[in-house]
Amino acid sequence: MTRIVIWSVGVNLCSVGPMAAMETTTLDPADRLLDAAEARFRRFGYKRTTVEDVATEAGTGKGSVYLHFESKQDVYLAVVERSLEHFLAAAEAALSVEGASPDLLRSLVVVTIDHYSHDELLRSSLFGDTDLVAGEVAQLASDLQRERIRSLLRGVLTRGKAEGSVRHDIDVEAAASVLHDSGWALVRTGLASDDPAELETLLEAFNSIVGLGLIPRH
Structure with missing residues (x-):
C-alpha cells in the first residue's frame, strides 16, 4: 500500500553554534x-x-x-490556513498507515471530529455556527478548508488507483467531492452528538455504502 510521508525539516541544536540556535x-x-x-x-x-x-x-x-x-480579512484567512495545516498533518498521519481504503476513510473522519471539536476557530469558519466569524470572510475560510481537504482526498484516491486498491473506473474528482460532503455530514453528527454508539453506527454505514464502493470488484 502507498504510504503518505509527512516531510519536515529538523534542526539539530547540538550541531549548530549559539547564534544559529538563537535564530x-x-x-x-x-x-x-x-x-x-x-x-x-x-x-x-x-x-x-x-x-x-x-x-x-x-x-x-x-x-x-x-x-x-493587505487587510484584516487577509490576516484572518492566513490564521485559518495555518490552523488548517495542523489538521492536515494529523489527517495525513492517519492516512499514512497500511490499510484498506474504507478503513483509512473511517480514520480520517474520526481524526477530523477530534481536531475540529478542539478548534473552534476552524469549526466556526467551516460551519458558521458560532459568533466568531460570519459573512463573506466565513465563506472564504470555508472554501479554503473544503478545497484543501478535497485535495487531500484526491491524492489518496489517485494513489489508490495507481496501486490497485481503488477501482480504476472511479472519477477521482467526483469521488473526492462525494467523500468530502458525506464525510462532513458525519463530522457534523460527531461534533453535535454525545452518543458514541450513534457515531459508530453511522461510521459502519459509511464504510459499507461509500468506502466499499471504492474497492475493485473481483
Whole structure:
C-alpha cells in the first residue's frame, strides 16, 4: 500500500553554534502577527477584532500589519490556513498507515471530529455556527478548508488507483467531492452528538455504502 510521508525539516541544536540556535527560536514578524491575531480572533471573534488590536497584541504598529497583509480579512484567512495545516498533518498521519481504503476513510473522519471539536476557530469558519466569524470572510475560510481537504482526498484516491486498491473506473474528482460532503455530514453528527454508539453506527454505514464502493470488484 502507498504510504503518505509527512516531510519536515529538523534542526539539530547540538550541531549548530549559539547564534544559529538563537535564530531558530526567533519568530518571523509575520508569524508573530499571526500568533497575536489568532489569540484575538479566538477570544473576541472576527468582527470584534481590529487591525489595531492585532498590532497592539503583537507589540507593534498598524503599519507592520499592513506590511505583511493587505487587510484584516487577509490576516484572518492566513490564521485559518495555518490552523488548517495542523489538521492536515494529523489527517495525513492517519492516512499514512497500511490499510484498506474504507478503513483509512473511517480514520480520517474520526481524526477530523477530534481536531475540529478542539478548534473552534476552524469549526466556526467551516460551519458558521458560532459568533466568531460570519459573512463573506466565513465563506472564504470555508472554501479554503473544503478545497484543501478535497485535495487531500484526491491524492489518496489517485494513489489508490495507481496501486490497485481503488477501482480504476472511479472519477477521482467526483469521488473526492462525494467523500468530502458525506464525510462532513458525519463530522457534523460527531461534533453535535454525545452518543458514541450513534457515531459508530453511522461510521459502519459509511464504510459499507461509500468506502466499499471504492474497492475493485473481483
